[in-house]
């Protein structure tokens with residue numbers, strides 16, 4: 001099967017065999033304490049609506065969106081609010097969080113009131129998605145109700161389900177597509193209700209032929225939805241590359257997908273939309289892959305938000321021996337963790353642990369001008385030059401060479417025979433420039 005694609009990119013070691021055939025297991029938290037950061041999304045942190053000592057139920061709102069670009073937070077267990085205090089998040093930073101002691105009863109709060117979808121207005125559908133606290137669960141964390149409220153809905157021509165899951169080792173979306181494909185298709189149909197001129201695309205990499213078959217069968221009688229087969233290549237699931245490969249449209253760093261007539265959501269987000277709009281269920285759980293050669297029994301779990309990463313690792317049998325590297329997410333786009341006693345949030349997709357850290361063990365050497373980083377860059381940049389410029393903090397040259405178009409995919413670092421830390425340098429400079437612009 002050969003598929004649609006984009007220029008550049010790399011073929012990584014997939015590592016998916018460790019968990020791709022592992023059925024999703026429901027995991028109850030084993031630690032008595034669950035931690036819910038108020039900021040699990042892009043935008044303003046949510047505002048607590050509970051106080052220390054309050055009893056809360058599973059599915060009860062504990063923090064409210066603080067503005068349009070923000071998201072509600074729900075308790076995934078019943079119990080008592082123990083504290084509202086600073087706790088470490090997965091990036092290693094201290095951030096305000098609500099701590100709940102689990103009473104192990106899992107007593108449920110009433111669902112969000114919903115009506116049959118055919119009787120709901122578009123505004124009501126978006127309001128339910130907002131109320132459910134849904135954000136982009138592929139890692140971006142952008143509140144979904146904002147994404148589904150573009151300036152001109154009539155100009156949205158494609159609603160794309162990002163089923164690529166190109167990040168090595170991750171299989172949570174794959175398992176969802178195998179085990180609950182109906183919910184994915186139903187969720188996509190809900191989004192299509194909001195954009196009458198749009199077609200739905202299920203964009204799947206060609207290394208998942210079973211998913212392609214299942215989804216094609218399910219969509220036989222869905223004239224507005226098609227399955228598009230993409231070439232297996234990293235970063236095929238990156239928003240810009242996905243849009244280009246599946247529609248031929250291009251966006252840059254100053255554009256939103258909606259500017260090119262596209263709305264993109266990942267698999268878990270679309271299933272969360274289904275749960276919210278059809279069942280009135282807020283976002284309080286997600287699928288997480290626990291994997292890597294250091295993990296004794298790699299697995300996919302359905303996890304309650306607020307659960308400690310340590311609980312996940314323990315459930316997977318712990319480590320065979322102490323890992324040199326633990327990553328939240330996958331090896332390309334994830335970030336290294338130094339403490340696993342941090343909570344799973346709405347955007348946690350995986351924990352990947354390696355016995356050896358190939359990055360730290362390979363010394364960096366001088367550039368040999370081989371050009372491989374240029375060939376691999378999906379944004380068609382000059383990574384070696386940009387990294388040199390970043391080392392000298394030359395903002396003007398960095399911008400002139402389109403450094404802001406970097407999607408921080410890691411391809412250049414991965415491919416570089418001199419093991420230069422290209423992505424890190426460019427990413428740092430890019431974030432510096434962007435934060436300066438934001439302040440202005």
Ligand code: SF4
Pocket residue numbers: 376377378379380381382383405406407408409410411412413422423426
């Ligand atoms: S420069 Fe940026 S976009 Fe290009 S390969 Fe490197 S990390 Fe990816």
Ligand code: SF4
Pocket residue numbers: 366367368369370371372373374383384415416417418419420422
């Ligand atoms: S891949 Fe590495 S060695 Fe080759 S040109 Fe780029 S920075 Fe230099």
